[in-house]
Amino acid sequence: MSSTPPVPSQAVPPPKVLAERWSEVHSKALPVAPLVRHGDVEKYLKDLRERAPDLFGLEVVGHSVEGRALYHVSLGTGARHVLLWSQMHGDEPTATTALLDFFEYVRTHRQEPWVARMLGELTLHAVPLLNPDGAERFQRRNAQGIDINRDALALQTPEARALKGLRDRLKPFIGFNLHNQSWRHAVGRTGRPASISVLAAAFDEKRSDNPGRLLAKKVCGVIRDAVETLAPGQVGRYDDSFETRAFGDNMTRWGTATVLIETGAWTSMPPDEPLVQLNFVALATALDALATGRAAEADLARYDSIPENLSSGLVQVLLKDVGLFGADGKPFTADVGIAVTREVHRKDGQLTLVHVGKVEELGDLRVLGAVETVEGKGLFAVPLTGHAAKEGDTLRLEKPGRDVIELRQSGELMLLKPQGAASTYRVERILRF
Template structure:
């Protein structure tokens, strides 16, 4: 029997009467439920390490051994166990894997929270339906060596998500072998994306981007990929009330080496969820919530049959995201000094990435910023915009500078802002005395 016929047969086993029964809670209710089960023992996602994941998975198994099966399916380059947790008794198998890039951690926490929700709410009708209709398989942390360093690649320096064919990494071989053994009818490929992604040309942050991965160069459809599109449509409808205008569609160009594309080609159509920027200085909780809601809603839709009834157009009409359409901080219409010392007006765009550093007192998340856009930036969005009218932007004069200080700029050309310089700047207000300014604001990110 072909993959398409198998998929159609499996979908046909879902009773139509279950579509409306035991409805999953709405998006806002799910965020409240997430707050009830989210572990306060877990650090912020960038600081979650293999030891945290291992501890929580073992605890789940110990508390509900009849529900959770825990298996070590492989080991990383440096010998860390790769855990596979399974639950449910349904004939249709679902595979979810997270953090194949070590610096993309949001969904790992969301998966752990979702598993905890199932443990504590297994008697709820919609949860019970998921467990009876589906068998869930999760690998919450595929690249533990990369996570330990908070880096994209594994300890060999290889991008696991570009190793689906060569299979030179033990992590890739483990994921491929698990898929081949389980033959899941759908998969969820969970990632993070750069904070520069915007939703189309809207300037809005692409907090979540969705993709039904292609399986060939023409980006053809088959029943599996259509199902993945419908699942993305369900997720879109669940997330837009929580993040209006912040759901994008990821570029669906076929990548011959990537796991999502090859999973679809091998018969496991893949839903990619990319977590992106959030307009807050503390983005982790709302982004984990979005992933939790996405997983709960999507799995309920697969179990109940709602996914098969979803409108593909709701996926195809999602604006494609723009990988350079957003900056973290924009200084709008600010005065600058050129290399010739002459003033001019422009916008300044600052991009930010996160890093994890050892402070001597433990690991800490830092925001590394640089100037990466100068000029007329009206087509870009920003997580924060500062009106620079009447102000000048110059490099920070030194660590002792503080807001309210006055300074004299005798040679303005020495205070020009350059592309790619560290985002350590001052916003200055000109005073009556020539070449004298007051520091109105200091902008300082890590190098």
């Protein structure tokens, strides 16, 4: 049985309760991110419409370069319109899954007072997958090779034209621009991963405020408070420099104040389910705050005090004070930072995603945070390449002067402990990604 206290009937559940309830509806929509495909999203949305035709509207608002339908989902009857769009970058799918989980929650919990109130006060509009061609390839850009998020003014892509047309027709008072960011983003100098970063998008070079942007800032503060309940210290503030071509900045300029949510790294692997959960909680809490007016009354300081993102402030694994061999064969001591990204592999027409690790930082890395820190004093790091070794083996190093060069190109390495005999080492740990 759950140990969570009962929730007052009129209130949105607190974040920990929402997280528990998310588990009940999750995976009934789609397999978890990271690999979200257009055909799966399309099937789910059509099924959703059939299961609850009185609740969900569904229309095609355009087609991608390669002819895939761009779907607009609508729900609610309120006079105030909210627009949410996800995956305008095809390799940024976390919020797509979170949106579908949110739809499923609304469908199955529509009688809850807070859900009914939200549907009565707001009309929600969502484009869950704006770049389906990019999603099929797990790539940022669309099939033309254009970044849709830099096409708000030129409108050279059909996907951008569809989103702009929808905004102009609906004139929503606020929008949610949903993305993923690099796993190297940290929360300031804290060393913590920026699992969720938020931003109230600017509308001019001076980063001026107007009532819409102030509301977006307050919504970001509401999101911060909800997410930090589940992930303390893991909310960052994204760079608010004005980008004249970007959708979030121009949406704000056009009259739709925009909240950017960027999903980053998590504290363990694989990261997908906890990050989808955080997005679900963030969106449910923010939408309730807009429906009740609580967002307008939120403390602006909760946004202003969010630590800024540090774009290269985090690695997956940080080896501290480990021994290395230089090109001259002489040993020296340094820190080693291993970063992890995802790559698409295609086999027999099927896509799979794999984690790829690489040594990206080497030297004095005291300013970096890490998901995992390994104390390497008394150990040597060498590439695994060319060694048929396992933990516990004893081996001799051949030509150690090459190892530091090869290490920079390797995602697989060994931590070795010197033994009594010259050039003999015991394999203490093998790191593979």
